[in-house]
Amino acid sequence: MEADHVLVERAKQGELKAFSELVYRHQKSLLRLAYRVVGDLETAQDVVQESFMKAYQKISAFEGRSAFKSWIFQITLNTAKNKLRGRRPEFVDIEKASLSDKTNLEADLMSGDLKILVQTEINRLPDRQRMALSLRIFDDLSFAEIAEVMKCPYDTAKANYRHALIKMRQYLGEQQGMQLYLKDNQVEHQEVDA
């Protein structure tokens, strides 16, 4: 399998097949990314297609200082945010999302109510914290990649993610006395002997 940067170089030479491979390779993760921002699949499809069209038009200007993946993520995120502008924000009715008294967290998780509450809380995070959290947890991006997508220094990307986690932990701790499993973050991990 050819690396992205090889395909990018071939696409720059006008090889449409190489760009087609890049589309095939990244379309799923971009659809997820766009869907998380716009909230419906049809709009997410438009966003991703528009993003690939923009990328194809600008491919000769892409210098490769960042990975193609970071670049296309950045384009998609901006396109999705632009689509949202002028659209009325949809709010989840907090009154309808009541927490049950059950102590079984898994059962709560399955019920959907908790899901709505947690997603509402994620949506209430400041923009850049939410973005960092989403890119790290849901898209499995490294902090270096998040920094490229968000056009910010590495430490800022990490700080945004950590602040988001602290807020989420605080909220979840208040609500359920739960602890967050913090992915790939040794400082935040709680480790116990097996």
Place this chain on the structure above:
Amino acid sequence: MKKKRCFDLKAFDPAASIESRLADPEFMHDFHAQTMAKIILTEQMRARTQHSQEHAISLERPVEDQDVSQAFGKR
């Protein structure tokens, strides 16, 4: 040592609701084909617009030259 995994935020991914669609090869194949068709169409339109603009410029030039010659009384 074992990581204590009490609660995983990944379980709250809003995009989880579209996973079944994304797992459908036909859906993804169609989406890919549509994307590439849009790219090709846009490129063709761009090339056509560029060509017609260049053609218009090349038609304008002799007229300008002629006008300038007439203005200075040259034949």
